[in-house]
Amino acid sequence: MSLLNVKNLSLSIGSFQILHDVSIDIQPGEIVAITGESGSGKSLTALAVMGLLPHGSVMKGSIWLEKKNILTTSEHDLCSMRGRAMGMVFQEPMTALNPVKTIGNQVAETIIIHERVTKFDANKRAADMLQRVGLTVDPSRYPHELSGGQRQRVVIAMAIALRPKLLIADEPTTALDVTTQARILELLKDLVADFDMGLLIITHDLAVVAEIADKIVVMQNGCIVEAAKTQELLHNIRHPYTKALFNASTHRVILPKYIPSLPLLSVESVARTYNFPRKSVFGPRPKFQALDGVSFHISRGERVGLVGESGCGKSTLTRAILGLEEVQKGQIMLDGQSVFSQKKPNLEVRRKMQVVFQDPYGSFNPRHRVDRLIAEPLHVLENAPIGKDRDLAISKALEDVGLTAADSKKYIHEFSGGQRQRIAIARALIIEPELIIFDEAVSALDVSIRAQVLDLIADLCRKRPLAYLFISHDLSVVRTVTDRVLVMQLGQIVEQGQTEQVFSNPQHTYTQSLIAAAPTLPEVTYAIETI
Amino acid sequence: MIRYTLGRLVSLIISLVIASLVIFSVIEIIPGDPASFMLGINAREDTLAALRSEMGLDQPLAVRYFDWVIGLLQGDFGNSWTYKTPVSELISDRIWVSLPLAIYALILSTLIAFPAGILAASRRGGASDVTIMGATQMGVAIPNFWFAMIMVLIFAIHLRWFSAGGFPGWSNPLQGLKSLTLPAISLALPQAAILARIMRSSLLDMLSEDFIRTARAKGLTRSQALWRHAVRNALIPVLTIIGLQFSFLLAGGIIIEQIFFLPGLGRLIFQAISARDLIVVESVVMLLVFTVIIVNFAVDLAYAAVDPRLRRKA
Numbered sequence: 001m002s003l004l005n006v007k008n009l010s011l012s013i014g015s016f017q018i019l020h021d022v023s024i025d026i027q028p029g030e031i032v033a034i035t036g037e038s039g040s041g042k043s044l045t046a047l048a049v050m051g052l053l054p055h056g057s058v059m060k061g062s063i064w065l066e067k068k069n070i071l072t073t074s075e076h077d078l079c080s081m082r083g084r085a086m087g088m089v090f091q092e093p094m095t096a097l098n099p100v101k102t103i104g105n106q107v108a109e110t111i112i113i114h115e116r117v118t119k120f121d122a123n124k125r126a127a128d129m130l131q132r133v134g135l136t137v138d139p140s141r142y143p144h145e146l147s148g149g150q151r152q153r154v155v156i157a158m159a160i161a162l163r164p165k166l167l168i169a170d171e172p173t174t175a176l177d178v179t180t181q182a183r184i185l186e187l188l189k190d191l192v193a194d195f196d197m198g199l200l201i202i203t204h205d206l207a208v209v210a211e212i213a214d215k216i217v218v219m220q221n222g223c224i225v226e227a228a229k230t231q232e233l234l235h236n237i238r239h240p241y242t243k244a245l246f247n248a249s250t251h252r253v254i255l256p257k258y259i260p261s262l263p264l265l266s267v268e269s270v271a272r273t274y275n276f277p278r279k280s281v282f283g284p285r286p287k288f289q290a291l292d293g294v295s296f297h298i299s300r301g302e303r304v305g306l307v308g309e310s311g312c313g314k315s316t317l318t319r320a321i322l323g324l325e326e327v328q329k330g331q332i333m334l335d336g337q338s339v340f341s342q343k344k345p346n347l348e349v350r351r352k353m354q355v356v357f358q359d360p361y362g363s364f365n366p367r368h369r370v371d372r373l374i375a376e377p378l379h380v381l382e383n384a385p386i387g388k389d390r391d392l393a394i395s396k397a398l399e400d401v402g403l404t405a406a407d408s409k410k411y412i413h414e415f416s417g418g419q420r421q422r423i424a425i426a427r428a429l430i431i432e433p434e435l436i437i438f439d440e441a442v443s444a445l446d447v448s449i450r451a452q453v454l455d456l457i458a459d460l461c462r463k464r465p466l467a468y469l470f471i472s473h474d475l476s477v478v479r480t481v482t483d484r485v486l487v488m489q490l491g492q493i494v495e496q497g498q499t500e501q502v503f504s505n506p507q508h509t510y511t512q513s514l515i516a517a518a519p520t521l522p523e524v525t526y527a528i529e530t531i
Numbered sequence: 532m533i534r535y536t537l538g539r540l541v542s543l544i545i546s547l548v549i550a551s552l553v554i555f556s557v558i559e560i561i562p563g564d565p566a567s568f569m570l571g572i573n574a575r576e577d578t579l580a581a582l583r584s585e586m587g588l589d590q591p592l593a594v595r596y597f598d599w600v601i602g603l604l605q606g607d608f609g610n611s612w613t614y615k616t617p618v619s620e621l622i623s624d625r626i627w628v629s630l631p632l633a634i635y636a637l638i639l640s641t642l643i644a645f646p647a648g649i650l651a652a653s654r655r656g657g658a659s660d661v662t663i664m665g666a667t668q669m670g671v672a673i674p675n676f677w678f679a680m681i682m683v684l685i686f687a688i689h690l691r692w693f694s695a696g697g698f699p700g701w702s703n704p705l706q707g708l709k710s711l712t713l714p715a716i717s718l719a720l721p722q723a724a725i726l727a728r729i730m731r732s733s734l735l736d737m738l739s740e741d742f743i744r745t746a747r748a749k750g751l752t753r754s755q756a757l758w759r760h761a762v763r764n765a766l767i768p769v770l771t772i773i774g775l776q777f778s779f780l781l782a783g784g785i786i787i788e789q790i791f792f793l794p795g796l797g798r799l800i801f802q803a804i805s806a807r808d809l810i811v812v813e814s815v816v817m818l819l820v821f822t823v824i825i826v827n828f829a830v831d832l833a834y835a836a837v838d839p840r841l842r843r844k845a
Contacts, residue, residue, distance in 0.1 A: 052747055075752075083750030090748075095741035098760045100838055109759070110749045142839045158749060 001066070003028045003198040004049065004166055009061035011041075011048060011222075018044055019222045021061070026198040026215075028165065031189070033201045033213035035245070037446040038417075041222040042202045046168045049200070050088055051078040065166060084114045087159030091171035093151035097143040103154045104130065104139025110161040126161065133157045134187060148310070149180035153187070160191060167191070168200045173208065177309035177473060182517040185212050204446065206249045207519035210234060218242045238527040244448060246524050251451035251480070253458035258302055258483045264434055264467050265298040265321070270330035272316050272491075290316040291327065292491040300434065301465035305478035305499060307514065308488035314471050317488075318439050321469070322355055335434065350380050354428035358440035360420035364412040371408035374398070374427040381431055397426040400463070401456060418449035422456065429460070436468040442477060454481055475518045479503050487511045532835060532842045539831045543824055550820040551603075555596050558813050599813070608814040613806045618814045621799060626818075628698055629788075629795040632711050632718070633780040639719035640726055641773065647723070648730025648769075653757050655735060663727065670724025679717035679790045686713060696792035714791045718784055722776045726769065733768045737761040766837050774830035778823040 004026040011019035019041045026032045034042040047053050049063055051070050063070040065085060070078070082088075087110075090096045098106060107126035111117055117125075127139045133153045143151055152172060159167060169188065173181035189212060192199045203209055209216055210230065217227040218241065226239040237243050272291040290313045298304050308314055319325040321332055323345030332339045334349045354377060357363045364373055371394050378384040378393070385393050395405035401422040412420060421441065428436050438457075442450045458481065460466055472478050478485060478499070485502050487495040487510065495508040506512045583589050587598070602609055608618035651663040687695035693713050701707045737743065738761050746756040785797030796815055803811035835841045 050748060052744070079750050079752050081750070082748055088745075088748040090741060090745060092741055096745045098742040098746070098764070099840055100763050101760075109746075109751075113750055113755070144840045155745065158745070 005064040007062045012058050029196045030214050031199045032215045033209040034217045035209050036219035040219040083110050084162045086166040087164040089169040089172045093148050107157045129157045129161050166198045170202045179517040207521045211519045234524045236527045248447040248451040253454045256462045261300045263297045264300045266333045268331045270294045270327045289491050303482045305482035305485040306471045312488045313491040352434040354433040355437040356424045356441040360417045377431045397430040401426045438470045543828045546824050609810045611811050613808045625796045625799050635715040636718035640723035643723035644726035647727040651731045652734035667724040667727050675717050675721050676786045714787050733765040737765045777826050782819045
């Protein structure tokens with residue numbers, strides 16, 4: 001008998017039909033992955049299994065967990081099943097834990113609310129469970145004292161404390177670094193085998209899916225378009241959407257050839273240290289060396305990538321290059337001028353440099369129209385175009401990124417995530433900068449949208465010589481859009497070189513471990529009818 | 532935690548020094564010579580000079596400031612120019628009315644606001660929420676002296692449960708408490724209305740946090756998740772408001788004190804200002820400032836007790 005059997009599940013909220021006839025089957029000890037792009041309904045499917053859908057959800061069909069139909073179970077009984085029969089791990093480890101309770105306390109809570117145990121026993125079992133998930137820190141610590149990977153282990157320990165038969169993990173590694181991701185995936189696999197659990201994992205990352213899942217379910221717009229055993233599916237992809245997803249994930253852009261030229265940006269032995277509060281009243285202030293002797297340069301028209309894990313100093317370096325923060329040692333020059341002069345960013349330099357950030361939702365003022373948003377950088381120009389010229393510049397910038405001049409009168413909420421990122425690029429392009437900094441600019445996008453934006457970037461490079469620094473944790477993206485790559489660890493650049501060379505023959509052990517930890521898509525083959 | 536407490540202490544002392552300087556200089560800048568005010572406009576120049584030197588007004592500013600501060604530290608607030616009695620006596624008589632009244636009102640408002648705010652948040656959009664929000668809307672809008680008068684009408688004149696005013700002293704604590712009950716309720720109601728709204732919105736913010744979803748996935752019911760995870764996190768903004776309200780209740784009870792004929796600090800400072808009795812004004816204001824700073828210190832410590840993330844920061 002299957003452990004979880006979702007049969008013809010349909011879900012609507014208000015007048016929106018969100019899931020259509022979804023059927024999924026999980027056996028004990030089996031890992032099933034649901035994959036698809038945002039809005040495909042994969043997270044809501046998981047929440048439906050947990051009985052945690054938002055108010056006003058109307059469901060048809062059935063969800064059988066062993067002998068119980070979740071849809072007909074009362075809220076009271078569902079509460080006693082959650083945590084005991086089924087556990088769930090969420091995407092964002094930074095916010096999934098209560099900040100004012102110790103981690104041991106939060107794991108013990110799962111035990112206390114379901115079983116008649118003494119606090120002492122519950123705490124002891126919680127400590128054992130934290131150890132089981134590979135956490136070495138003391139259970140009396142608070143979440144803010146832990147790293148993202150450690151917090152995700154706490155969340156997992158909470159979900160499996162009572163050894164539920166079914167574990168649901170919604171994008172459990174999306175917010176984590178590649179090496180941490182590899183370890184968490186390893187842990188999940190291990191737990192499934194050890195506890196004979198069923199694991200329903202939801203992820204947009206096809207490489208993760210291919211690596212961990214026994215069965216793959218591909219969803220699009222609330223429907224399952226394809227579902228099969230992993231090896232069968234990878235060797236015989238039938239549905240055009242699945243094919244498109246795999247194509248987009250392995251998308252390679254064609255950059256115009258880089259012709260070596262004069263240096264544009266030079267970063268010379270830059271160092272930045274942050275002070276922490278003292279641990280004891282008279283003790284020394286602990287220091288954190290965010291940047292430690294960082295030197296590199298970018299030439300005109302050169303595309304350079306920067307990779308490294310969170311906390312390695314990428315953000316500090318970005319802020320320093322943009323002149324948002326002073327460095328304590330060294331110098332950053334753009335086109336022969338310092339980016340930071342007399343305690344403030346040098347405007348002369350900012351005319352030649354723009355930035356595109358990660359979050360296409362948070363980086364725009366929602367009350368301004370698009371024309372005002374993308375015209376914003378114009379104020380750094382000495383002779384900013386006004387009137388007709390300004391409108392012309394706006395239209396040109398929008399058309400350059402594949403939008404139309406008519407879009408300039410719309411508000412930002414009228415655009416999708418991918419379109420917003422195009423607008424962010426238009427905003428960077430409008431003053432025709434020499435250098436653009438892409439700070440995780442495609443990380444929040446779905447694979448198909450990401451492929452389009454990467455194509456757009458390559459396209460822009462063909463139209464005019466554009467130099468950029470492409471910062472990303474996603475190695476496969478960096479590999480395709482850069483000529484040269486810098487690898488950063490603990491505030492230092494540990495390796496740099498031609499992108500292809502670094503990726504195919506990494507010299508530094510850290511680079512090697514990064515590349516080894518990144519999950520890779522296996523070779524796939526398509527069924528005859530889709531080709 | 533020790534470091535955090537020490538840090539807060541240092542900022543407490545600095546605030547006190549700055550406050551004393553500001554109070555002293557503002558009072559000095561205010562036009563109006565207390566000596567000529569006390570002796571009337573027909574006073575002779577040499578009598579004025581004699582009074583000034585008796586009151587120490589002819590001393591240099593710095594000397595007078597240090598005399599004042601050193602006096603304060605020793606509990607010597609100087610003598611009132613109009614009452615001709617030590618200011619410390621004037622204050623200590625009245626603080627035993629104002630301080631219990633403020634604490635009484637604060638306890639009442641918290642006792643009303645917490646359950647109301649929590650109930651409204653847990654039944655968001657339901658009948659209880661709508662009723663509570665309507666009631667608090669009125670509570671915020673209606674001034675406290677109006678409540679006071681209505682309550683005198685109902686409970687003192689009609690029902691004769693309480694006296695309409697006056698304070699019998701603390702020789703019989705129950706009698707004393709009883710006479711402060713109506714004033715405390717009228718002070719507490721508007722404060723409770725504000726606090727309940729803050730509690731509700733802060734709780735609602737917390738209920739949409741990821742960790743509440745995590746708690747629900749562990750098997751907690753909606754109300755278990757609220758009590759075990761949301762309430763403590765929602766306390767930070769509520770504590771801030773409680774701190775502000777206490778300061779207001781201590782000094783701002785003046786109208787309520789008038790309505791109920793209570794010999795409190797509010798009335799004392801009002802009379803002292805009208806009589807240009809600068810030394811009383813200075814001392815009472817300094818005392819109020821001192822209380823406010825101490826309360827803020829207590830609120831800061833409460834923050835750290837509630838939220839472990841704050842304990843490390845200085």
